[in-house]
Amino acid sequence: MKYQLIPVTPFQQNCSLIWCSETMKAAVVDPGGNIERILEEAAKNNVVVEKVLLTHGHIDHVGGAAALAAQLNVPIVGPHKADDYWLDSLPKQSQHFGFVHCDAFTPAQYLEEGDEVTVGNQVLKVLHCPGHTPGHVVFFAESSKTAWVGDVLFRGSIGRTDFPLSNHQDLIDSITQKLWPLGKDVQFIPGHGPLSTFGDERLQNPFVADQLFG
Incomplete structure (x- = not known):
């Protein structure tokens, strides 16, 4: 699985x-806007976009999704149905x-825990990771040990939980019970900021480091 931010x-x-x-x-994960730039990068890489994937319903992640999907005549897949509140409020x-x-x-399709999404011959596993939003999902490419985590986890931080329908404990549980078991060597692409690994966050993240949970 190759990718470009x-x-x-x-x-x-x-x-x-x-x-x-x-x-x-190819697929586009979280096209929040600037769809011309996204289309330019697809053309540069000589790939054919076959779907749009969404981690959650906040506008900076989905603002360009409908326009991009319509222009390419491809389906929008995700997030979990619990985020229809956010999609309705766009x-x-x-x-x-x-x-x-x-x-x-x-x-076109909502996603559930345990679903799989294909991109060509590659498979992305779907994890339902509520907390930042109730319908947030994470996409995990086991073959390349890479996870697209949206706004669940960041390098040195975690997603905000001061939005309607957010839940701090749900977020902590999603990270420690859904993401950590995938492996310390997994690299993750957050919704904002630099990349990191689950292992580094388990050591250093002041919100979810292992030492906080004894």
Whole structure:
């Protein structure tokens, strides 16, 4: 599984173009905006985007999803149905955060814990990781030990839980019970900021380091 980070929106959200090097089929994870830039990178890498994947329903992650999917005639897959609250509120979100107006939409497919999503010959495992939002999902490529974690976990930090329907304990449980078992050597791509590994965060993250849980 290959990938390229494409920072988008004023929030510098880590949109990812991911693809299977055998088939050159691709997916776009969390296209929050700047779809022209995303399309340019797809063309540069000679890949064919076949789906849009969403980790959760916040506008900086989904603001460009409907337009991109419509332009490419591909489905939007994810997040979990519990985030329909956020997808329905996209017009309010766009106004509140100063984004270009974004209509509400419904994905072609919601995802559940244990689902699998294919990108060419590659397989992404789906983990339902609520806390930042109730329907947040994580995509895990076991073959390359890489996880796209959205706003669940960051280098040295964790996702905010001061939004409607957020839950701090759910977030901690998602990280320690869903992500840590994947392995310390897993590299993760967060929704914002630099990459890290689960092992490094278990050592140093002041919110979820192993030493905090005795």
